[in-house]
Amino acid sequence: MTDTATPAIEGWFTTGPAPALVGTRCTTCGTVFFPRASGFCRNPACDGETFEDTELSRRGTIWSYTDAQYQPPAPYVPSADPYVPFAIAAVELPEGLVVLGQVADGYGVADLHVGAEAELVVETLYVDETGDRTIWRWKPVVEMGQEADQ
Amino acid sequence: MSAHDVAVAGVGMHPWGKWGKHFVTYGVHAARAALADSGIAWQDVDLIVGGETVRNGYGGYVAGATFAQALGWNGAKVATSYAACATGAQALDTARARILAGLSEVALVVGADTTPKGFLAPNAGERWDDPDWLRFRLLGMTNPAYFALYARRRMDLYGATQEDFARVKVKNARHGLENPNARYRKEVSVQDVLSSAVVSDPLHLLDICATSDGAAAVVLCSTEYAARHGLGGGVRINAISTVTPTFPNTVMDMPNLSTDATTAVAPGELTFKESIGAAAYEEAGIDPSDVSLAEVYDLSTALELDWMEDLQLCKRGEAEVLLRAGDTTLGGRIPVNPSGGLGCFGEAVPAQALAQVCEVTWQLRGRATGRQVEGARVGVTANQGLFGHGSSVVLSV
Numbered sequence: 001m002t003d004t005a006t007p008a009i010e011g012w013f014t015t016g017p018a019p020a021l022v023g024t025r026c027t028t029c030g031t032v033f034f035p036r037a038s039g040f041c042r043n044p045a046c047d048g049e050t051f052e053d054t055e056l057s058r059r060g061t062i063w064s065y066t067d068a069q070y071q072p073p074a075p076y077v078p079s080a081d082p083y084v085p086f087a088i089a090a091v092e093l094p095e096g097l098v099v100l101g102q103v104a105d106g107y108g109v110a111d112l113h114v115g116a117e118a119e120l121v122v123e124t125l126y127v128d129e130t131g132d133r134t135i136w137r138w139k140p141v142v143e144m145g146q147e148a149d150q
Numbered sequence: 151m152s153a154h155d156v157a158v159a160g161v162g163m164h165p166w167g168k169w170g171k172h173f174v175t176y177g178v179h180a181a182r183a184a185l186a187d188s189g190i191a192w193q194d195v196d197l198i199v200g201g202e203t204v205r206n207g208y209g210g211y212v213a214g215a216t217f218a219q220a221l222g223w224n225g226a227k228v229a230t231s232y233a234a235c236a237t238g239a240q241a242l243d244t245a246r247a248r249i250l251a252g253l254s255e256v257a258l259v260v261g262a263d264t265t266p267k268g269f270l271a272p273n274a275g276e277r278w279d280d281p282d283w284l285r286f287r288l289l290g291m292t293n294p295a296y297f298a299l300y301a302r303r304r305m306d307l308y309g310a311t312q313e314d315f316a317r318v319k320v321k322n323a324r325h326g327l328e329n330p331n332a333r334y335r336k337e338v339s340v341q342d343v344l345s346s347a348v349v350s351d352p353l354h355l356l357d358i359c360a361t362s363d364g365a366a367a368v369v370l371c372s373t374e375y376a377a378r379h380g381l382g383g384g385v386r387i388n389a390i391s392t393v394t395p396t397f398p399n400t401v402m403d404m405p406n407l408s409t410d411a412t413t414a415v416a417p418g419e420l421t422f423k424e425s426i427g428a429a430a431y432e433e434a435g436i437d438p439s440d441v442s443l444a445e446v447y448d449l450s451t452a453l454e455l456d457w458m459e460d461l462q463l464c465k466r467g468e469a470e471v472l473l474r475a476g477d478t479t480l481g482g483r484i485p486v487n488p489s490g491g492l493g494c495f496g497e498a499v500p501a502q503a504l505a506q507v508c509e510v511t512w513q514l515r516g517r518a519t520g521r522q523v524e525g526a527r528v529g530v531t532a533n534q535g536l537f538g539h540g541s542s543v544v545l546s547v
Contacts, residue, residue: 066298096412
């Protein structure tokens with residue numbers, strides 16, 4: 001990932017040493033939304049129309065996981081030729097929502113378990129004419145000592 | 151049996167396959183088959199409802215009118231429904247509602263599709279506000295990847311195995327052998343499934359349903375009309391559930407990138423899929439233990455196991471026990487997908503929920519040759535589609 005790297009989608013996550021997803025919180029009922037909600041709250045009991053940005057928890061527990069062993073169709077942009085499979089995790093955050101993400105480079109389904117902990121990182125999704133385009137990913141949290149065992 | 155029953159006067163299908171013909175060709179074939187089955191002339195149909203197909207141009211968007219014109223304009227009222235995989239059930243519900251309101255007497259409901267090869271991908275163009283586009287662009291999330299998330303949960307939470315998923319395929323392949331409308335009619339072994347390529351771990355190619363061309367049609371009429379003309383062999387629709395989710399919907403659903411959050415509102419007692427079945431049972435006034443057979447949406451083998459629990463045919467986490475005991479095989483206690491299911495058909499989106507109703511109708515009439523559930527009295531269907539759509543239909547005789 002180079003210094004000129006830019007997010008593949010604007011405003012969905014922060015970058016830097018402790019990146020986080022950016023959602024919105026309804027100022028009326030407090031419900032958090034990711035991807036961001038704006039305009040109207042989707043809680044049926046709430047008529048809120050104002051939202052503030054909120055960074056979501058960077059860690060959660062794995063709800064489930066899989067991988068993509070065949071190259072997905074466009075608009076997916078492959079990052080390598082020939083295609084390199086990647087893993088995918090759905091991670092439940094303390095805010096009570098589950099967020100999908102690719103799994104960090106170097107990790108596969110063998111490194112994942114339902115209920116295990118994962119942490120958000122930002123990595124390159126693909127490269128275009130502007131340089132690296134980045135995305136959030138889930139990285140398994142490996143406790144000290146476990147890494148050596150693997 | 152209740153005051154909001156309607157009669158199934160006739161059903162018909164065009165065989166599923168990859169025939170490469172125009173969807174209207176299939177739709178007209180199924181419609182004519184259903185009309186012939188009912189003994190009702192097309193000129194006597196006063197409402198036609200089409201299941202929209204989104205992959206066949208304008209004619210697909212206005213499918214009801216397209217089929218009406220192809221059959222020959224007869225002055226019937228027209229409607230077209232789109233509800234993703236639940237399209238056919240929603241079309242059926244539109245017809246049922248008009249009949250129950252006394253606004254129509256005989257309705258023809260038709261769904262047909264011509265599908266492209268390979269992964270279902272979003273339509274062309276950049277759509278940065280469309281989750282169905284973003285899931286491919288940002289995550290490379292295909293439909294099988296979502297199915298795989300559900301399958302993996304069964305393994306990690308309930309001890310399901312890839313062999314269990316393969317057993318679903320083996321069972322359904324056997325069920326579909328004699329079904330003239332099924333696309334795949336060939337025995338499959340557990341080893342065949344396990345040695346097919348892994349698409350999205352833990353699912354193999356043979357765990358995942360294909361996309362197919364096909365069509366299904368149902369002729370509905372009021373119970374009075376059926377009695378007056380001696381139609382339909384007594385099969386009735388007792389319930390059509392097309393409920394939406396309840397906020398917060400906390401189960402990951404295709405094509406979303408996330409679920410609702412429980413920050414302000416606690417989740418309800420039932421998941422979305424559980425609520426689809428519960429609403430159908432409530433409307434029909436029956437108990438899950440009354441069900442003789444189920445046709446459920448096995449987009450993947452593992453999803454059939456989820457549906458058995460969502461429809462309360464067994465307790466959560468126990469579907470593999472029934473499967474292994476042969477309870478869900480023809481001749482077992484509660485046969486699931488006697489038609490062969492999507493595993494034998496492949497998915498033809500706007501036709502699929504209607505095809506489920508066709509199969510249950512044949513089963514309840516005792517005419518499902520080579521795959522008959524003996525003594526079938528009550529059948530239930532279930533499916534779920536994109537964007538909060540799902541359906542369950544209860545039929546009885």
